[in-house]
Amino acid sequence: MATESDADPGVRSVLRALDLLALFDEHNQRRTIRELTDASGLAKTTVLRLVGTLEHRGLLWTRPDGRIAVGPGLLRWAGLARTAWRVPEAIRQVMRELVAETAETAHLYVRSDAARVCVAQEEGPHALRHIVNVGDEFPLWAGAAAKVLLADGDDALFRRVAAASPHGARHAETLREQAGRARGDGHAVSHGERETGVSGVAAPVFDSGGRVQAAIALGGPTARFTPEAVTEFTAATVRAGRRISDIGLDHGERP
Amino acid sequence: MATESDADPGVRSVLRALDLLALFDEHNQRRTIRELTDASGLAKTTVLRLVGTLEHRGLLWTRPDGRIAVGPGLLRWAGLARTAWRVPEAIRQVMRELVAETAETAHLYVRSDAARVCVAQEEGPHALRHIVNVGDEFPLWAGAAAKVLLADGDDALFRRVAAASPHGARHAETLREQAGRARGDGHAVSHGERETGVSGVAAPVFDSGGRVQAAIALGGPTARFTPEAVTEFTAATVRAGRRISDIGLDHGERP
Numbered sequence: 001m002a003t004e005s006d007a008d009p010g011v012r013s014v015l016r017a018l019d020l021l022a023l024f025d026e027h028n029q030r031r032t033i034r035e036l037t038d039a040s041g042l043a044k045t046t047v048l049r050l051v052g053t054l055e056h057r058g059l060l061w062t063r064p065d066g067r068i069a070v071g072p073g074l075l076r077w078a079g080l081a082r083t084a085w086r087v088p089e090a091i092r093q094v095m096r097e098l099v100a101e102t103a104e105t106a107h108l109y110v111r112s113d114a115a116r117v118c119v120a121q122e123e124g125p126h127a128l129r130h131i132v133n134v135g136d137e138f139p140l141w142a143g144a145a146a147k148v149l150l151a152d153g154d155d156a157l158f159r160r161v162a163a164a165s166p167h168g169a170r171h172a173e174t175l176r177e178q179a180g181r182a183r184g185d186g187h188a189v190s191h192g193e194r195e196t197g198v199s200g201v202a203a204p205v206f207d208s209g210g211r212v213q214a215a216i217a218l219g220g221p222t223a224r225f226t227p228e229a230v231t232e233f234t235a236a237t238v239r240a241g242r243r244i245s246d247i248g249l250d251h252g253e254r255p
Numbered sequence: 256m257a258t259e260s261d262a263d264p265g266v267r268s269v270l271r272a273l274d275l276l277a278l279f280d281e282h283n284q285r286r287t288i289r290e291l292t293d294a295s296g297l298a299k300t301t302v303l304r305l306v307g308t309l310e311h312r313g314l315l316w317t318r319p320d321g322r323i324a325v326g327p328g329l330l331r332w333a334g335l336a337r338t339a340w341r342v343p344e345a346i347r348q349v350m351r352e353l354v355a356e357t358a359e360t361a362h363l364y365v366r367s368d369a370a371r372v373c374v375a376q377e378e379g380p381h382a383l384r385h386i387v388n389v390g391d392e393f394p395l396w397a398g399a400a401a402k403v404l405l406a407d408g409d410d411a412l413f414r415r416v417a418a419a420s421p422h423g424a425r426h427a428e429t430l431r432e433q434a435g436r437a438r439g440d441g442h443a444v445s446h447g448e449r450e451t452g453v454s455g456v457a458a459p460v461f462d463s464g465g466r467v468q469a470a471i472a473l474g475g476p477t478a479r480f481t482p483e484a485v486t487e488f489t490a491a492t493v494r495a496g497r498r499i500s501d502i503g504l505d506h507g508e509r510p
């Protein structure tokens with residue numbers, strides 16, 4: 001939710017408006033003003049004003065039954081996001097080969113503030129597989145990809161990620177240690193950190209300046225991520241990360 | 256651009272932030288702060304503050320070269336927009352049949368404030384065809400679909416659409432007349448209003464309450480939109496509009 005302590009009322013309004021939009025997802029495509037008020041913790045007058053503003057730009061619209069839904073203005077951003085974040089075919093090929101080698105589902109994540117966002121997925125062959133939709137956001141306080149993406153994090157980021165975690169503020173120190181270890185090892189592993197029974201292995205993708213730009217990750221049921229498998233998965237994921245770094249994930253460079 | 260006369264500074268900031276986002280499109284995927292300042296007419300400090308806020312939510316990000324690009328946070332909205340605005344297969348089938356009958360490209364538009372947004376397209380067979388991407392926004396001061404979508408417009412809307420047109424404020428009266436004629440006729444035709452050499456025919460799609468909810472349109476080169484062809488296209492488009500109204504374009508009702 002919005003940073004209420006932010007001194008700038010304009011910035012606060014923008015954050016609140018974006019937070020209202022974030023209350024809509026595939027399972028909540030229509031919301032009443034009451035629901036938006038309850039979920040946001042904002043005053044009803046504030047919600048009405050912000051909904052009106054978002055409606056004015058076509059991002060929300062009021063249905064004939066009075067409920068609020070996602071507006072057609074979002075379609076323009078959908079096209080823009082798809083174009084800007086289209087993962088090159090050469091990188092998709094590396095991901096497919098990683099899946100062929102390990103039989104687990106591969107994901108490519110980038111950091112977006114204190115979250116990670118899936119920008120590509122190649123599904124594995126098992127019926128029991130770890131499915132993430134492109135565009136899905138996850139917190140950075142858990143998961144192998146998170147540790148890799150936090151490699152270049154600063155103290156303020158660790159504090160914010162920890163504050164949003166169920167482990168509280170003291171988790172910042174743990175996050176820093178995990179990120180340092182992932183940086184030193186060149187990979188990270190997780191077992192059931194965010195979701196019980198789900199394991200992951202991740203390796204960094206570097207930009208031309210040597211900064212971590214993304215994380216390539218394998219995810220699947222912990223039962224299949226045995227110590228032997230993890231060793232094999234790690235080697236394959238690190239190799240895939242190097243190949244993707246060489247190709248270059250230079251988002252938005254394509255016309 | 257933002258309604259500068261708006262008295263509420265919070266609303267103004269939200270509109271300004273959304274206007275900054277709107278400066279990014281497929282041809283302008285990366286922008287310098289200078290470009291954003293010039294294009295928005297906002298003070299550099301305002302642009303920097305808003306970019307920072309949007310970056311904080313992952314909607315923009317600053318690239319290593321200092322330019323601003325669309326952020327991964329937009330991907331979440333892309334998925335949401337696609338789900339919410341997925342056009343039912345039965346409506347797609349009507350559009351395909353309209354294309355088969357007329358050999359022109361069919362579009363489905365909805366109104367989003369003072370613009371129309373393409374929510375579906377079925378391409379015609381001719382090499383010279385009128386291509387619009389789903390999510391593309393067009394003004395309401397031109398085009399057959401605009402006249403149909405303005406059928407339920409009020410004076411304030413006509414004034415705003417006219418103000419944004421190259422014809423100036425006096426165009427409001429013309430728009431009102433055109434909308435009234437489209438409502439009476441049950442269809443509208445345009446030749447080269449927005450783009451020279453492009454013609455269109457459009458008919459309304461009604462919601463269950465009898466309000467205009469969308470416009471089904473054919474678009475193509477004026478050379479093919481002869482009077483005889485327009486008569487035939489109009490009949491086919493009006494029939495398609497009735498069939499789509501019967502099916503119901505109830506966005507966001509599907510799970």
